[in-house]
Amino acid sequence: MGVRSTPILCFIKIGKMKIAIIGAGNMGGAIARGLAKGTIIQAKDICVSNPSQGKLDALKAEFPAMQVTHSNVEAVKDADIVLLAVKPWFIEPVIKELPLDAEKQMLISVAAGISFEQYESWVGEKMPVFRIIPNTAISQLESMTLIASHHASKEQEQLMLDIFNEMGLAMLIPEKQMAATTALTSCGIAYVLKYIQAAMQAGIELGVYPKDAQRMVAQSVKGAASLILNNDTHPSVEIDKVTTPGGITIRGINELEHEGFSSAVIKAMKVSCVK
Numbered sequence: 001m002g003v004r005s006t007p008i009l010c011f012i013k014i015g016k017m018k019i020a021i022i023g024a025g026n027m028g029g030a031i032a033r034g035l036a037k038g039t040i041i042q043a044k045d046i047c048v049s050n051p052s053q054g055k056l057d058a059l060k061a062e063f064p065a066m067q068v069t070h071s072n073v074e075a076v077k078d079a080d081i082v083l084l085a086v087k088p089w090f091i092e093p094v095i096k097e098l099p100l101d102a103e104k105q106m107l108i109s110v111a112a113g114i115s116f117e118q119y120e121s122w123v124g125e126k127m128p129v130f131r132i133i134p135n136t137a138i139s140q141l142e143s144m145t146l147i148a149s150h151h152a153s154k155e156q157e158q159l160m161l162d163i164f165n166e167m168g169l170a171m172l173i174p175e176k177q178m179a180a181t182t183a184l185t186s187c188g189i190a191y192v193l194k195y196i197q198a199a200m201q202a203g204i205e206l207g208v209y210p211k212d213a214q215r216m217v218a219q220s221v222k223g224a225a226s227l228i229l230n231n232d233t234h235p236s237v238e239i240d241k242v243t244t245p246g247g248i249t250i251r252g253i254n255e256l257e258h259e260g261f262s263s264a265v266i267k268a269m270k271v272s273c274v275k
Helices: 026-037 053-062 072-076 088-097 116-123 136-140 154-165 175-184 188-205 210-231 235-242 248-258 261-272
Strands: 019-022 046-049 067-069 081-084 106-109 129-133 143-150 168-172
Touching: 019 026, 019 072, 026 046, 026 053, 026 136, 046 072, 053 067, 067 072, 072 088, 081 088, 088 116, 106 116, 116 129, 116 143, 129 154, 129 175, 136 143, 143 154, 143 175, 154 168, 175 261, 188 210, 188 261, 210 235, 248 261
Parallel strands: 019 046, 019 081, 046 067, 081 106, 106 129, 143 168
Antiparallel strands: 129 143
8 A cells, every 4th residue: 555644635524525426337326325325425515427317317316415417527626536436448538538636636446457556657646546346235335345545645544444434344455455355345245145045045945935035044144244243253153153963054054065165155256356
């Protein structure tokens, strides 16, 4: 993480910041919704730019105070924070059209696979840049968001943590860990959902109604996560508590392992780690 000693944006106060979000797709829209539900940035201070009207209309209907536009330039004009939520191949042309001010703005990007070195070649070495990897649960204020920083002060890093901790849990990491941690979190949420889907299918086969099965499994996963996060415990400790010798749970656990469950999860994570 590149940290610079000169603090900028020190004039920004909580509740006074303005953010421009470029792109209202799945991730951009989720972040806009998450921010609007939080307390640090007000909905009226969020401006979302997108080429198509439909996604903007949906955001405006949900949060009438939110600003929307088709112009990226117009969106960033008064912004303290500029967040890029476009596909990686659109990042360069989008950045090059923006009138960014390194002394007054911070740049955030959700695009995977673009290094700080590349961003610096586009915006210069003075602008604070953050790479973030949230997941789509950010719209529900339940994201695991990874943050790496470049040319940012400690105060700016803390601001990013404060903003994204309102939308779940945020963690500051070095850029070199972005690929591995993306596999665990951004890709990982899909793997957890795949488990939920498989468990639902089992429940349906066993005679449980689909909607009931979905709620049961989803709540069980939520409960398991809460045990880990709230008690700072280890999965094996919690598993031991419910695996009575000779009981039905240990039989199921052993069957999962016989079928290669742990190996499949590890392989999925590793194949998703694209550097």
